[in-house]
Amino acid sequence: MKRLILALTLLLPMIVFASGGELKLQPANINITDKAALQTGAKLFVNYCMGCHSANYVRFERMGNDLGLTKEELQENLMFTAEKVGEMMNIGMKGTDSVNWFGVIPPDLSVIARARGVDWLYTYLLSFYLDPARPLGVNNLVFKDVGMPHVLWGRQGWQKPVYEQVMDAQGNTHEVIAGLELVDKDKMTEQEYQEKVNNYQQDVRNLVSFLDYIGEPAKLQRQELGWKVILFLIIFSIVAYLLKHEYWRDVH
Numbered sequence: 001m002k003r004l005i006l007a008l009t010l011l012l013p014m015i016v017f018a019s020g021g022e023l024k025l026q027p028a029n030i031n032i033t034d035k036a037a038l039q040t041g042a043k044l045f046v047n048y049c050m051g052c053h054s055a056n057y058v059r060f061e062r063m064g065n066d067l068g069l070t071k072e073e074l075q076e077n078l079m080f081t082a083e084k085v086g087e088m089m090n091i092g093m094k095g096t097d098s099v100n101w102f103g104v105i106p107p108d109l110s111v112i113a114r115a116r117g118v119d120w121l122y123t124y125l126l127s128f129y130l131d132p133a134r135p136l137g138v139n140n141l142v143f144k145d146v147g148m149p150h151v152l153w154g155r156q157g158w159q160k161p162v163y164e165q166v167m168d169a170q171g172n173t174h175e176v177i178a179g180l181e182l183v184d185k186d187k188m189t190e191q192e193y194q195e196k197v198n199n200y201q202q203d204v205r206n207l208v209s210f211l212d213y214i215g216e217p218a219k220l221q222r223q224e225l226g227w228k229v230i231l232f233l234i235i236f237s238i239v240a241y242l243l244k245h246e247y248w249r250d251v252h
């Protein structure tokens with residue numbers, strides 16, 4: 001079984017391919033200054049990902065302060081494996097158990113967004129589809145033969161591949177996956193289908209936003225402080241220029 005990557009999945013109606021059949025990453029378009037989105041992403045992460053994956057470089061207390069959550073809100077909604085807000089976001093599953101069950105210890109996700117990139121994560125989380133040939137019954141367009149279950153299928157619904165015939169350089173035709181669609185698409189109206197797609201895409205975006213945040217929690221403060229620093233430098237440059245002009249006026 002291949003290495004588990006992320007215990008989170010959601011939705012993609014049709015994957016867009018670049019020329020030559022190569023998968024084109026979908027733009028995540030996240031906004032980590034949106035605290036409401038980060039709070040939703042934190043709930044998704046804790047409820048669906050932390051069964052297997054930890055975030056050992058993040059403290060609950062730091063997360064709560066950055067996301068505008070009180071100690072009580074943290075303890076009630078997000079702290080299922082810890083007692084004190086100062087603890088790291090560890091999981092209850094033992095490493096020996098995970099090896100027995102999955103064959104490998106699921107990776108810590110603290111810096112997964114920095115390692116993979118938010119567009120990769122966003123596309124990956126939208127790209128699970130049914131594949132009876134796989135041990136867990138699912139595969140992924142971005143991570144072929146992925147070794148993790150589709151833990152959020154209940155929020156998304158199952159996806160199936162849509163195939164098309166293509167011709168290679170030698171003139172031979174063969175089937176390739178052209179995209180993905182929900183198995184229950186025929187049971188929904190076009191409006192219902194699109195609403196479901198949009199809702200889960202937003203879930204994925206919130207989840208990726210949170211993963212991007214925990215990869216560098218200081219980014220929130222850095223971005224908030226950045227415009228102030230730039231404004232100071234502009235004002236200081238004007239003052240420095242006027243001061244230089246005053247000092248050198250007699251020389252000229």
